[in-house]
Amino acid sequence: AQSVTQLDSQVPVFEEAPVELRCNYSSSVSVYLFWYVQYPNQGLQLLLKYLSGSTLVKGINGFEAEFNKSQTSFHLRKPSVHISDTAEYFCAVSDVNTDKLIFGTGTRLQVFP
Amino acid sequence: NAGVTQTPKFRILKIGQSMTLQCAQDMNHNYMYWYRQDPGMGLKLIYYSVGAGITDKGEVPNGYNVSRSTTEDFPLRLELAAPSQTSVYFCASSSPRDGEKLFFGSGTQLSVL
Structure with missing residues (x-):
């Protein structure tokens, strides 16, 4: 079975500062990894995903994440955040043999002016 | 394409009442899911379906039932x-031909009083 841990429940940052949202996973088999964003009062949107290939994945809105197999991590980064990046961010993992997504508990990114 | 459509958006129930949350997708996706999101808990998988006529329990299925009589519809029942x-x-759908990407509905906020 897979599990996902997002260590930070909240991350406050000032506008234009860099940010890293941490995600660690555990699995006995190969996995796919995802980051989703949820803006207030909206459903989830896919930010980026890692299926195979290059371990550095670029997503929408200037976000990127790096898959580190040895550390079982998939941290999300952005070099300069905007107020509009304020949202809840979810890391998720799925077994390559199924389509069941397991989500982390989410990290609330709050960007201050 | 409308994507994934959930109805209703909001609902208040009294204890012991029953209702069905509707979910429909028009992308011909085989896989459909129901998740619930509780504050600080992230998303939990309730039920999922890999195709018409096939359903399976997720992490938190107790108190819910589902059916999948067609590819398009995946209603969730609270008895x-x-x-x-x-x-x-949240209802979601996915397909391997879309790169495993999950498409989410906008959510149904349910209060049981």
Whole structure:
């Protein structure tokens, strides 16, 4: 079975500062990894995903994440955040043999002016 | 394409009442899911389906039922609503031909009083 841990429940940052949202996973088999964003009062949107290939994945809105197999991590980064990046961010993992997504508990990114 | 459509958007139930949350997708996706989102808990998988006529339990299936008579529709049924079922419910669909990407509905906010 897979599990996902997002260590930070909240991350406050000032506008234009860099940010890293941490995600660690555990699995006995190969996995796919995802980051989703949820803006207030909206459903989830896919930010980026890692299926195979290059371990550095670029997503929408200037976000990127790096898959580190040895550390079982998939941290999300952005070099300069905007107020509009304020949202809840979810890391998720799925077994390559199924389509069941397991989500982390989410990290609330709050960007201050 | 409308994507994934959930109805209703909001609902208040009394304890013991029953209701069905509707979910429909027009992308011909085989895989469909129901998640619930509780504050600080992230998303939990309730039920999922890999195709018409096939359903399976997720992490938190108790108190819910589903059916998948067609590829398009995946309704979630609450038979005897309980306060513990107060949550935001998300329906989603995916397909390997879309790179495993999950498409989410906008959610149903359910309160059981």
